[in-house]
Amino acid sequence: MNYKYRLAVTAVMVATLAGCSGGAERRRQANQDFTYLETKPLESWALPSGAQASQVNDYAIPVQRFPGELGPAVDIRPPQQVLALIPGARTVKDADGVTLLLAKPEELTKVWTLTQRLIAERNIQLLSQSANVMETDWVNWVNEDEENPVGSRYRIEKSSGSVNNSYKITLVDWREGGVEKTVSAINKERYSILMTNLVMSRYDQQERDLARLRAQELVKQIPISMGQDRSGLPVIIARAPYNVFWERLPDLLGQLGFTVEGRNRSQGVVEVKFRSPDDAFWTELGTKPIQLDDRSYNLQLGDLGNRTSVNVTDSDGKPVTEEALKSLAPVFAAAIDRANNS
Numbered sequence: 001m002n003y004k005y006r007l008a009v010t011a012v013m014v015a016t017l018a019g020c021s022g023g024a025e026r027r028r029q030a031n032q033d034f035t036y037l038e039t040k041p042l043e044s045w046a047l048p049s050g051a052q053a054s055q056v057n058d059y060a061i062p063v064q065r066f067p068g069e070l071g072p073a074v075d076i077r078p079p080q081q082v083l084a085l086i087p088g089a090r091t092v093k094d095a096d097g098v099t100l101l102l103a104k105p106e107e108l109t110k111v112w113t114l115t116q117r118l119i120a121e122r123n124i125q126l127l128s129q130s131a132n133v134m135e136t137d138w139v140n141w142v143n144e145d146e147e148n149p150v151g152s153r154y155r156i157e158k159s160s161g162s163v164n165n166s167y168k169i170t171l172v173d174w175r176e177g178g179v180e181k182t183v184s185a186i187n188k189e190r191y192s193i194l195m196t197n198l199v200m201s202r203y204d205q206q207e208r209d210l211a212r213l214r215a216q217e218l219v220k221q222i223p224i225s226m227g228q229d230r231s232g233l234p235v236i237i238a239r240a241p242y243n244v245f246w247e248r249l250p251d252l253l254g255q256l257g258f259t260v261e262g263r264n265r266s267q268g269v270v271e272v273k274f275r276s277p278d279d280a281f282w283t284e285l286g287t288k289p290i291q292l293d294d295r296s297y298n299l300q301l302g303d304l305g306n307r308t309s310v311n312v313t314d315s316d317g318k319p320v321t322e323e324a325l326k327s328l329a330p331v332f333a334a335a336i337d338r339a340n341n342s
Contacts, residue, residue: 034070077190093193097170102167105160111203118202132158133155135154137153138152147176149176149178153172155172156168170192171187174187214247224329226326226329233319236310239306239307240307241303241306242268242302242303245308246268246301258273261296268302269298274292286334290331297320300313
């Protein structure tokens, strides 16, 4: 079940997982009683008179104190996960916080600059700032899993070297209901990851926006033709990189009578429903109508490096005819030409 954290200062919404429905206490605690806390301590056996003790260590319980919470203090919420939205970045979680290990110094610079811009745009105050370290003032969170509004302060630092380019977020102070409290290990982990994910999400959005802009710039240079896949079957070939054509395709389809109903970028699948425009549309476009029935289809895109293949199947997964594909290719080309001249 999805619940939403709201960063009050930044008005940014981030989805996270919670244990179950109900009040904050129920989402944090196990749905049962805690009578096991009333269990009496173990006692040593009293041997009968004249008996000799015989000890086997196979099932011996170590005599030591095991740190951890008990009863209602046990937090049953699933752990937070760092969103893997920066290609090539590795995540290291430890008792201090979250560290991102980036592949290139340029990526570290980009993430650092993005963080500065995010903080400035959302009016998050900084208590101190240097070339490599920032320390924030209180950042307030409203979270349905918490009984009271909570706040946290962060230390954000970067380090660049010949081997690692690291970006680290550490939660340094904590308060609940306006009262400062000791930072627990659970809160440090959850809210360090949450802050990291805000940066990750913003990075991902920034990259998508840049890809969209690049697609718009390159749309005038996308020749469309028929070709063959590795099996020799007919496919449409768009002479543009996959990420460029992926961003441009929805607008292109919308001009041609297709309604996009779903997209999966990693699988290259676009789910569409087709309803053919009237004859006047095709006359204006200067092409023959697409030879497809009014129904649902799947477009399968393939990454061919500097080109993108497009195949079409019906809702049952059956490929459309070669004639249908051949009718679609010149329509794509005409729609792109029309966009260039508009």
